[in-house]
Amino acid sequence: MDIQVTNLTKVFGHKVVLKDVNLTIQPNTIYGLLGRNGAGKSTLFNLLTNRLNPTSGNVLVDGQLNKNHDQALGRMYLMSEANLYPPRSRVSEVFELTETLYGQFDQQLAKQLCQQFDLDPRVRVNKLSTGYRSIMKLIVALAVDVDFVFLDEPTLGLDANHRELFYQLLIENYSQRPRTFVISTHLIEEIANMVERVFVLQNGQLTVDDSTEAILAQSYAITGPKADVTAYTAGTNIIGQDQLGHLYVDYVYGPLIADRPIPDTVTVDHIDLQKLFVTLTSQKGGADAI
């Protein structure tokens, strides 16, 4: 089962939030969905799971429109900020409710995760702190047996220990029961080691859709005296610049000119995902300029 997004556009009033987005979400893959505040990540999740209707374009699950495909929608779970649970229900009742809605829920795993996070399943949802409310939703997302799990800012409100525990449990859980996770987050360095593919939303458009490996392999910082750097990077896809004291840096995303010799004064380094993302999305005309 795969999800194909074709020419997806979403307009709210006069605001174009997603513009002609095309992407495919494959089975058994962990994706990172990156984008600045307001870039349209939550909107994309809501369109994928049929909580919103597109202005134009389609979301196809195995070639069939998601809105006409109840069975496929039952194979997707969206963990989001929205609080959909009756506030007076207990955590254990949320687990039961999810089991009723989705048919399959690993109660034993949920119990074990509650112990690991020190969450008492008898507590009422409206008595939970923000962090523990997120933990409860994360436990649901890991224990519900679906093929596509969408995690919208999953670690919001979690302290560093709980964030680390969650990612560790997610990896364990994924290796035992492979399925697809799409994770949107601002804390990119936390997911950089586990995401296999990355989507970047910018200006309502998908500007990066590639494997993490391929992205990192073609992300460079070229450092040296300005004249030498710019001569070396001419004709490449320069996504940003920096001035570090008397040294100048060009950030390049994409291939370098293969047969151009690197001047002795210039160093070529790879940059990490966080730096790439920040550089890409802080360009003029970035996410805020829709």
Ligand SMILES: Nc1ncnc2c1ncn2[C@@H]1O[C@H](COP(=O)(O)OP(=O)(O)OP(=O)(O)O)[C@@H](O)[C@H]1O
């Ligand atoms: N129902 C709505 N009506 C009007 N505008 C909306 C609606 N939902 C979202 N928007 C607007 O669409 C834009 C994208 O919002 P969205 O929540 O998808 O972004 P996001 O990438 O998830 O942001 P963040 O990282 O801040 O959560 C925002 O400018 C938001 O104000």
